[in-house]
Every structure is written in structure tokens, then in C-alpha cells.
Amino acid sequence: MSGLTIQNATIVPMTEERQSFAGYVRVRDGVITEVGSGAPRDSTNGDQLIDGSGCVLLPGLVNAHTHLYQVLLRAVWEDLELMPWLRRIYGCARALRPEHFYTGSLLGCVEAIRGGVTTLCEHNFLNPSPDCAFETVRAIQDSGLRAVFARTIMDTGEIVPDCVKEKPDAAFRHIESLLAKHKSGADLTFMTGPNTPPINTTPELLKEIRRFADAKTIGISAHVAESRSVVECVRQQHGKAGVVELLHQFGLAAPNSIFAHSVHVSKDEIALLKQTGTSVSHNPVSNMMLGDGVAPVVEMLRQGVNVALGTDGAASNHSQDLFDTMKAASLLQKVHHQDAGIIEPYAVLRMATAGGAKALGLSSVCGTIEVGKRADLILVNLDTVHNQPINDIFSQIVHCAKASDVQTVIVNGEVLLKDRVLTRLDDKRILADAKIANHDLMERLELS
Ligand SMILES: [Zn+2]
Missing domain, CATH: 2.30.40.10 (Urease, subunit C, domain 1)
Structure with a gap:
């Protein structure tokens, strides 16, 4: 070159x-x-x-947490809190086909590029067939973006359809096939993780994920303490004060782990995040859209926790716009603390660049000039x-x-x-394909 x-x-x-x-x-x-x-x-x-x-x-900006295919689900369920919303999202597994993942993900990548994102972390959790993950990776690679593909697992949960509940060994075989097909490097790396502990993961899965990630030397991505309902679940079912505490018990809080959301975390859990070197992806627009609450970002930054920024999927954000997300992150802390000086713009910009690179294990690769x-x-x-x-x-x-x-x-x-x-992609064609895919998906969901 x-x-x-x-x-x-x-x-x-x-x-x-x-x-x-x-x-x-x-x-x-x-x-x-x-x-x-x-x-x-x-x-x-x-x-x-x-x-x-x-x-x-x-x-280039780093979007530390998204689900690209969800651009096909913009503004479909926007008046639901997390649990009923998740029930609908998980239910999409019965309708989603690999081609939806490719077409939706490619449109998501176009939006990312046009908005200045150069690296993203795709947190993948709906795999009615292994091709869904393969097609998402193919779309990302076609786009030219740098990416971390976090192929996560669910093995239980009343709201999780059977077609996406996996036995750990079967899920690990699928991840191994992804690793075998793609050479991991600076352009594309892989993670695994429990999708949303503990509402869709058993303790056995948490234990096995630690073992598998160590064997493959890959990181962990998880949805953590996004709403009060998740924390109530961990208290009732596991006798733990919070989700971070539960994950720490299984060794999943670690320097190569990224905990998305971390909205409802205690002071002790923030100390655990710092002590274990775990990063957090703050997704303020998604948190506001679902009425989750306000993540203690200022407290985490003060304690020295590495905080990145994410859009989350367009089903709970409507866009993949990290500029929007930066502004929301700044304003949300100001209004939450009723203190206009509580967070510096430079700190927010660092979350969207160097903080994101560090969270994804890419500090030596990108995030600064x-x-x-x-x-x-x-x-x-x-x-x-x-x-x-x-x-x-x-x-x-x-x-x-x-x-x-x-x-x-x-x-x-x-x-x-x-x-x-x-320069690489034809956005008119991609948009036309996405409209067709959206129509097809809405018919399958019987929402049209
Ligand atoms: Zn998410």
C-alpha cells in the first residue's frame, strides 16, 4: 500500500x-x-x-457495543421496558434468517462508517442457525471496518425461545468453527460471553465460559445489570447483591472483559470492576429509551474504571450514531447529578476513542493518533x-x-x-436490499 x-x-x-x-x-x-x-x-x-x-x-470512533442487524428493527418496540422488550427481541429468533443478518448488518456498517465509527464490537446473541453469525461477520468484513465479534451464549430463560438456547458444548463448537474460518488479528478479533446473566445463563454456563475463553485466549462480553429487574433476579436466584458480584464469583470480571450497561452496580461492585481491570460500555441512549436508569459513569471514572461508549442496537437506540451518544452521555450525567460541571467533554471524547480501544483489547492498535x-x-x-x-x-x-x-x-x-x-460499498443498493429484508422480516414477525 x-x-x-x-x-x-x-x-x-x-x-x-x-x-x-x-x-x-x-x-x-x-x-x-x-x-x-x-x-x-x-x-x-x-x-x-x-x-x-x-x-x-x-x-476513528469506537462503538463498544452494538447489534448491527437491529437496524431492521428500528422503532418496532419503543414503549416497553427491558424484560417485555427482550421477550420480543428474543422472539425474533423464530423469524430471523441468515440473509437478514447480512443485509441488516451491512446497513448498520454503512451508518457506522458515515458517522465516523472505525471500530465496533458486535455483541452477537441470536443464532437460530450458525450461519447467522457467519453472515454477520461477512457483512462486517465486506464493509472494511475493524471489529470485535463477541459470540455470546444463552442456555436457559423462560423468555428465550428453544431455537436459540444452546448447550455449552454445542455453542463452543460453533465458536470454534468461527475461529477456524477467520484468522484473528488486529482487523477482526473474537470474544464470547454469557448474554445477559443471570436471566438467560446457568451457573454451569458461566463456569464453562471462563474455561473456554481461557483455552482460546479470547475476551468476554456480557449485558450486565441493565435494569433493576435483572438485579432482582440475581438476588432471588443466586443470593448475590448484584450481577458484577455474580460474574466475579466465576472469574468473568477480568481485563479482557467488557460489561455492557452496568447501570445498577453498587459502590462495592465499582471497586470490583476497578480491581479486576474490567471495562464497561456505557450505552446512554439505549438506557434512556428503555427507561433502565442512569449508569454511575462519573463514579466509575473517578474510581479509575475504563469506560467505553456504545450505541447498543438500533432496536433500543434507533440509530448507530456515536456523536448522538457522546452528547447524550455528557448531558445525562449533568442532569442526573444536577451539576453542569460534573463531566468534562474531553472525558466523553476519550470514552468514544481511547476508552473503547482499551475495552476491546486494541489499545496498541487504535483509539489515538x-x-x-x-x-x-x-x-x-x-x-x-x-x-x-x-x-x-x-x-x-x-x-x-x-x-x-x-x-x-x-x-x-x-x-x-x-x-x-x-468507496467500497454501494449505499443505494444496500438500502434497497435492507428495505426488502425489513419487509420480509416484518411479515415473518406478522407485524406489517
Ligand atoms: Zn446490547
């Missing part, structure tokens, strides 16, 4: 040091080789040149009426910028979006 130079941009590297400067970034073979202020000193002859005038250059990291970069046009004039660039990226301001998206040095035009 030849060289690439992005120049005349305002660089926001998102390292621990809070800084922004006018400069350039050079890329060779998909890796950042130079980050500098002003203009490039050496010749850029032969490089592909991208002019970042009027734009801020950020590390630094020499040696993969070139996952986005140019966001701030020269627009809703972004100008700039007084505080970090606040304005979080509170003013929109997904539609994303001009250019680069993953691994490959330009996936150039001046808002997709």
Missing part, C-alpha cells in the same frame, strides 16, 4: 495529554508513521494527499453553521458536531469514505 498524507487539519490525537494543533499525519502501509504540526517537512511526492482544511482529524498505531482516522468538517465559531474544540466536537459532518473515514490506511462518498 502506498503512502497517504492528511494535511491542513486540526489534529486532536486523544492521548492522555489534552491537546489540539494544526498539522498533518502521514501513513504508510496502513500505519501512522508521522504526526506533526504545521506542514510536512519531507516531500509528499507519490503520497495520496487529503486536504483537511476546515476539519478536525480525530482517531500516534506513530505506530494503525491509521484509523476521521476528518470531521467543523466549518459549518452549527459548529462555528470554535471556542472550545473538545466541547464542540461532543455537543455541536453531528455524524453528518464526518467527511472522510480511513481504516487501516484504507479510505472508506471520501468527501461523504463510500
Whole structure:
């Protein structure tokens, strides 16, 4: 791959040091080789040149928790709390076919790219047939996005249809076939996990997952303490104070684990998250949509817990927009604490970049603009009426910028979006296919 130079941009590297400067970034073979202020000193002859005038250059955003196919289920069940909502979502397993997963996931990837996401974690939990997971992975790979595919398991639960309840050994064989087909690397890695403990997982499964993940050296993704009803379940059925405490008992709180939501966690459980090095994916829009509650994000950050940001699936968010999610994350903590200064915009932006990369085990790969990291970069046009004039660039990226301001998206040095035009994918065709898939799915669900 030849060289690439992005120049005349305002660089926001998102390292621990809070800084922004006018400069350039050079890329060779998909890796950042130079980050500098002003203009490039050496010749850029032969490089592909991208002019970042009027734009801020950020590390690509990391969506740490989503279910891509759910773009086909936008605004279908939007007035239900978690348990009745989950009953409907799980019930979709009887209607979903592998082609729905491919088509829906590809549309979700297009929305992600257009909104400046370069890495996502697909938390996969509905597999009426093994091809559903394969087709989701195929869509992600076709898109060019960097991804972690977390193939999780359910083995019990009154609201879980039999077609997606799995014996641990059978589920592990399916995951092994995914691992055998795809070479794990920086572009695509795998995780497993209990889907929503304890409402759809037995203690035996939790134990077996720890053993399997260790054997395969893969991480853990789980929905954790999303609503009060889940915590009531863990108290009644397991005599534990909370879901984090239960997972800790089985060794599932660990540095390569990501606990999505973590809304209803106690002070002691926050200490456990810190002590075990477990990361959290905060999904504020989804939490608000389902009326779950407010995750103790400020408390977790103060205790040193790594917090990432996720959209969650479009069935509980309506979109895959991480700019929306950043703004929601900021405002939700302000109103919850009734303190306008409770969270810094830079902290929110770190959650959507470096925090997400760390949560997914990709700290050495992406999440900041630094020499040696993969070139996952986005140019966001701030020269627009809703972004100008700039007084505080970090606040304005979080509170003013929109997904539609994303001009250019680069993953691994490959330009996936150039001046808002997709280079790899045909969004008109993908959208047309998704409409057909949606119609078919609604008929199968008898909702049309
Ligand atoms: Zn989720």
C-alpha cells in the first residue's frame, strides 16, 4: 500500500495529554508513521494527499457495543421496558434468517462508517442457525471496518425461545468453527460471553465460559445489570447483591472483559470492576429509551474504571450514531447529578476513542493518533453553521458536531469514505436490499 498524507487539519490525537494543533499525519502501509504540526517537512511526492482544511482529524470512533442487524428493527418496540422488550427481541429468533443478518448488518456498517465509527464490537446473541453469525461477520468484513465479534451464549430463560438456547458444548463448537474460518488479528478479533446473566445463563454456563475463553485466549462480553429487574433476579436466584458480584464469583470480571450497561452496580461492585481491570460500555441512549436508569459513569471514572461508549442496537437506540451518544452521555450525567460541571467533554471524547480501544483489547492498535498505531482516522468538517465559531474544540466536537459532518473515514490506511462518498460499498443498493429484508422480516414477525 502506498503512502497517504492528511494535511491542513486540526489534529486532536486523544492521548492522555489534552491537546489540539494544526498539522498533518502521514501513513504508510496502513500505519501512522508521522504526526506533526504545521506542514510536512519531507516531500509528499507519490503520497495520496487529503486536504483537511476546515476539519478536525480525530482517531476513528469506537462503538463498544452494538447489534448491527437491529437496524431492521428500528422503532418496532419503543414503549416497553427491558424484560417485555427482550421477550420480543428474543422472539425474533423464530423469524430471523441468515440473509437478514447480512443485509441488516451491512446497513448498520454503512451508518457506522458515515458517522465516523472505525471500530465496533458486535455483541452477537441470536443464532437460530450458525450461519447467522457467519453472515454477520461477512457483512462486517465486506464493509472494511475493524471489529470485535463477541459470540455470546444463552442456555436457559423462560423468555428465550428453544431455537436459540444452546448447550455449552454445542455453542463452543460453533465458536470454534468461527475461529477456524477467520484468522484473528488486529482487523477482526473474537470474544464470547454469557448474554445477559443471570436471566438467560446457568451457573454451569458461566463456569464453562471462563474455561473456554481461557483455552482460546479470547475476551468476554456480557449485558450486565441493565435494569433493576435483572438485579432482582440475581438476588432471588443466586443470593448475590448484584450481577458484577455474580460474574466475579466465576472469574468473568477480568481485563479482557467488557460489561455492557452496568447501570445498577453498587459502590462495592465499582471497586470490583476497578480491581479486576474490567471495562464497561456505557450505552446512554439505549438506557434512556428503555427507561433502565442512569449508569454511575462519573463514579466509575473517578474510581479509575475504563469506560467505553456504545450505541447498543438500533432496536433500543434507533440509530448507530456515536456523536448522538457522546452528547447524550455528557448531558445525562449533568442532569442526573444536577451539576453542569460534573463531566468534562474531553472525558466523553476519550470514552468514544481511547476508552473503547482499551475495552476491546486494541489499545496498541487504535483509539489515538500516534506513530505506530494503525491509521484509523476521521476528518470531521467543523466549518459549518452549527459548529462555528470554535471556542472550545473538545466541547464542540461532543455537543455541536453531528455524524453528518464526518467527511472522510480511513481504516487501516484504507479510505472508506471520501468527501461523504463510500468507496467500497454501494449505499443505494444496500438500502434497497435492507428495505426488502425489513419487509420480509416484518411479515415473518406478522407485524406489517
Ligand atoms: Zn446490547
